[in-house]
Amino acid sequence: MKTKYGFKLFSIQEFENYIKNIKVGRTVLYIQQHHTYSPNYDLCNDINQLELQKGMKNHHVNTNGWSDIGQHFSTFPDGSIATGRSIENSPACIYGFNANAICIENVGNFDTGNDVMTRLQKETIVKMTALLCAKFNIPVSSDRIVYHHWFNLASGERNNGAGGNKSCPGTAFFGGNKVADCESNFLPLVQNVKNQIPTPTPISILEYRIITANKLNVRSLPSYTSEKALDRDAIPLGSVLRIFEEKNGWYKISSSSSHWIAGRHTEKVTRATVTADTLNIRNGSGSNFSIVGSLAKGTEIFITEEKNGWCKIGLETKWVKDTFVTKT
Structure with a gap:
């Protein structure tokens, strides 16, 4: 190297x-x-x-x-x-x-x-x-x-x-x-x-959460006084993390190491899949809002908010109709 x-x-x-x-x-x-x-x-x-x-x-x-x-x-x-x-x-x-x-x-x-x-x-x-x-x-x-x-x-x-x-x-x-x-x-x-690479045993995921801080430190124990994890960087805004355990408002983000983040700087999100052939993305929660993009069938998204039959994607102002996604 x-x-x-x-x-x-x-x-x-x-x-x-x-x-x-x-x-x-x-x-x-x-x-x-x-x-x-x-x-x-x-x-x-x-x-x-x-x-x-x-x-x-x-x-x-x-x-x-x-x-x-x-x-x-x-x-x-x-x-x-x-x-x-x-x-x-x-x-x-x-x-x-x-x-x-x-x-x-x-x-x-x-x-x-x-x-x-x-x-x-x-x-x-x-x-x-x-x-x-x-x-x-x-x-x-x-x-x-x-x-x-x-x-x-x-x-x-x-x-x-x-x-x-x-x-x-x-x-x-x-x-x-x-x-x-x-x-x-x-x-x-x-x-x-x-096919030749050993497949790890599937591990159950408790939920998904998205980072709302500009950067969030990863700590070795579920406490602000614990040391930062030495083998990984702080995680940036908007990253969606897999959660394996919750303890007193802290979330474990590794299945194999003691790596924890403070829950107060995160929001729970829901994973979903697009079911329409083409799904329009709008800049508000209604069909009267402008189309700002589209998603193809099978695309995976993370929903941060639901309102009046519309789903917000991530932390941006992007919304899709809920009838064309399936939560997973």
Whole structure:
């Protein structure tokens, strides 16, 4: 492993150990696949991966005005993997579809006629996707493993590439960037690898709660006087956490470690699934309010408030009709 500019560079074997042991508070439901387009293979060599990662962060912060690099991980032609933004933070990679997601940027231009993906990068992309699915109990399906090409750039609506979309992760990415290409060429490879990864015993979740503080410290015991947990960062605003135990207004957020958060800085949320083919998101709790986006069938959401037959999603002013969601 190599460390530079605040990033870590792993081989796929090192990444497997890293992702197995890392503690993550927020609930992860989706994996995004992207390509960088630029930098492409012309700029890559065997020693400059973290320089390229730093360059991407500089662009995202200084040009785009984001708070950090957009992606959680980047893969490179030699099969190595660089860390990016904290895994506790949502990515800045698909407008309208970043909550509860992990973003993978695959370095290269994988549109037809450009970079031909190396065998090592292919193997890394497949295996790390399988490892993330195993880590976060994500089904290997096109509902949960998504391509940027499937989302309209202006509205965030999932339209599966019907118009107003990037080509990302590339028209030649594992045989194509359409949903059918993903289901035929990419997902079976991921499933085959995931089948070889030991599946942990399912653990009962008491409930879900969303963080309402800007950042919430994780403590080793259910008390403000206890020490902060040393092996995980504070959890940011809007993160949805799995709760395994409650004690005197404190919530245990790990099934294997003594990690607790203060309940006063959280709200209970309800997990639900979209049942309509396309569900409009409005900026208020009524059909007279403006449409600000839409959700595709099968999308998972977290409801923070219900009013007059409408459900508020997360902490933003976004509402959907309750007759088109099923609580899970």
